Amino acid sequence: MEQRNQTSIKEFIFVGFSSDQGANLCLFAVVLSMYFITLTGNTLIIVAIRIDPRLSTPMYFFLTNLSFLDICYTTSVVPQLLVHFLTSPKTISFNRCMAQLCISLTFGSIEFILLAAMAYDRYVAVCYPLHYKVIMNRTVCIQLALASWIGGFLNALVQTGFTMRLHFCTFNIINHFACEVLGVIKLACSETFINEIMLMVAGVIVLLIPCILIMLSYVYIIRAILHIHSSESRQRAFSTCSSHLTVVTFCYGTAAFAYMNPRTNTSPNQDKMLAFVYAVVTPMLNPIIYSLRNKEVKGALAKAVRKNVPTES
Incomplete structure (x- = not known):
């Protein structure tokens, strides 16, 4: 309570992307289209996995979590962004700003940790295929998912508190x-020195350590794949990992560049574009990447669409 009395700011004003109304209307249409694709694509992924018994595996359990996170994360940012394209000034109250910061940090942090759990799943699937179902049993999958959620929430709570x-x-x-x-x-x-230190610590825990674990997983995965004699089996193993690796590149590439060095001399416009890519573009691309590069997901999506399209009598 004492700290709140020290803060005289009651609301913040966003600069946004442009002050030109015509440009804002164009951006509104583009972002709304991307948001619709994000919601539709990720929802279809979740529905397809739920209705197809063939996809009742740890890999798709984690993919369901990822799709749900993408929906939540982009929804914490995009609806407000759409409103601000059409209004001026672009204001938000102090309390709402802190709430948005906490929510977006929560889902963003969870996603990074979850991607490491997905890499471990791929490592076990490729390197220990005969023991895969025993090692990656339902209890282990739930524990890994819970660890991701708890870790992300704690990080957001600490950063928001500071x-x-x-x-x-x-x-x-x-x-x-x-x-x-x-x-x-x-x-x-x-x-703000303590805040910058805490951001660096969070960057190490949420970004760097999971990233190292992912890289180690893929070192062992690649080594195991190279020892597979059958070219068909080798291709299948690469195929199951390529979607995840592509998503990791998008997520970690943009976020690491933006957050691992708070004192970076990047311009505000660069910061905004990086945040836009991570908050709007990446959640849209994730379901596209998984559906295009995974035959099982494509088949399940087609089945889900056919099931929901009314037939002519």
Whole structure:
């Protein structure tokens, strides 16, 4: 309560992408289309996996979690962004800003940890195929998913708590389109050194360590695949890993560049574009990547669509 009394800022104003109304209308149409594709694609993935018994495996259990996270994460940002394309000024209250920051950090952090769990699943599937069902049993899958959710929530809680302790005086213009932690702490008129340290620690725990685990998993995966004599089996093994590896590249590439160095000299426009790619583009691409590069998912999606399309009598 004492810290809240020190904060005189009651609301923040976003700069957004453009002040031109025509450009904002075009951006509104583009982002709305992308949001629709994201919701539709990820929902279809979830439904297809749920209705197809062939997809009752750990790999698709984690993919369901990933699709759900993509829906939640992009929904924490995009609806507000769409409203702000059509309104001016683009304001958000201090409490709503902190809530958005916490929610988006939660789902974003969960996704990074979950991708490491998915890499472990692929490692076991390729390197220990005969023991796969025993090692990756339902209990282990649930524990890995829960660890991802708990880890992401704790990280968001810590980062939001340290951000709320900052003193915000009079400058309340965020050169961003959402309440993103780096953009918010730049407005503080109190010392932000601890916040930057905590961001670096979070970057190591949530980004770097999972990334190292993913790379180690794929070192063993590639080594195991190269020892497979059958070219067909080798191709099948590569196919089951390629979708995950593509998603990892998109997610970790943009987020690591943005968050691993809070004192980076990147311009605000670069920061916004990186955040846009991670919050809007990547959740849209994930279901496309998995559906295009996975025959089982494509078959299940076709089955789900046929099941929901009414037949002519």
